[in-house]
Amino acid sequence: MKKQILSSLVLSLLCALLLCGLYPALLLVVAKASAGGGNGVTIRYSGKRYYIAVAQRFSEDRYFWSRPSAVDYNASGSGGSNKGPFNKLYLKLVQQRIDSFLIHNPGAIKAQIPSELVTASGSGLDPDISYEAAMIQVKRVAAARNVSEKRIKSMIQDHCSRSLLGPAIINVLLLNIALDRMAYNDNLKK
Template identity: 50%
Template sequence: MKTHLSPALRLTLVMLVLLAIIYPLLVAGISRLAPGGGQGETVVVNGKVVGYSRIGQAFTEDRYFNSRPSAVEYNAAGSAGSNKGPSNPDYLTTVQARIDTFLVHNPGVQKADIPAELVTASGSGLDPDLSPVAARIQVARIANVRGISVEKLNQLVDSHTEGPLLGLFGPARVNVLRLNVSLDELK
């Protein structure tokens, strides 16, 4: 028994030190190299933190680019999707209500032209980005409310569009918080 118990205990201790101490310290050390030093990228305006660039926020006023809907009301402590399938009647009612609201606030847009991301929540409920198409479809509304030219707003969207990671992975995207902060800075 001693021949089996002793190696098992030593292996358990080695794995405990490796996986409970060394690995977490290694990951924490590597995170210090990331933007924000592992604490997330904060967006600061006039010396005040207005949000985190990688966590979605609610923007529903007509003068701002609307963000993607959230199934958890943008609560970062409870990241989750709705877990309702595309044939669920409650889900379909929610999506239809979002479509109707979008069409009321964006006259001239056809239902078929609305990107799905503007009426469906992401899996995490905290998606901070939109596609450039989803941002551009809102330009006419914002131009009308703010009295800014459509061309200037399209340039703003273009300047905030990030390409795929390494030019290969994922779609192009626009961070809604950073876009809206820049929108407020326009004169």
């Protein structure tokens, strides 16, 4: 019995050292070596600091809209709604989002709306939208900013990230900041 207790204590101490000491230290080293030094990648704009990997709320017509958030874009409370696809409250909320999108995007039809624009993600904080989700918003953004659709599409192309296996995505925050900078620069030229 002494032998079993002794081996259990040694194993417990070894696991504590490995899992509570060495593994967290290794993660800290990797985090400090990554972009942002383990604190997240940020950008400063108009006197505020934004985390690039966290979705922001955009609801004005002059901006591209982010994916809806079940946690109201609160990074400290990341999570989904836990409502299933047949939940009546969830379906009502999705329909409200569809109706709102169609009001703000005349000419768009329901079947063309990418699901990500009316359904929240699992984290509630996805900062990216698909290329298709950006393209369906071009008319609204161009009209609200009094800019050609061609120019807005060019900006989408400039902010499009493509991976080898995944779909093309656009960081909504970075695209919207670029739109504001474009408007600022255009005003300086006048």
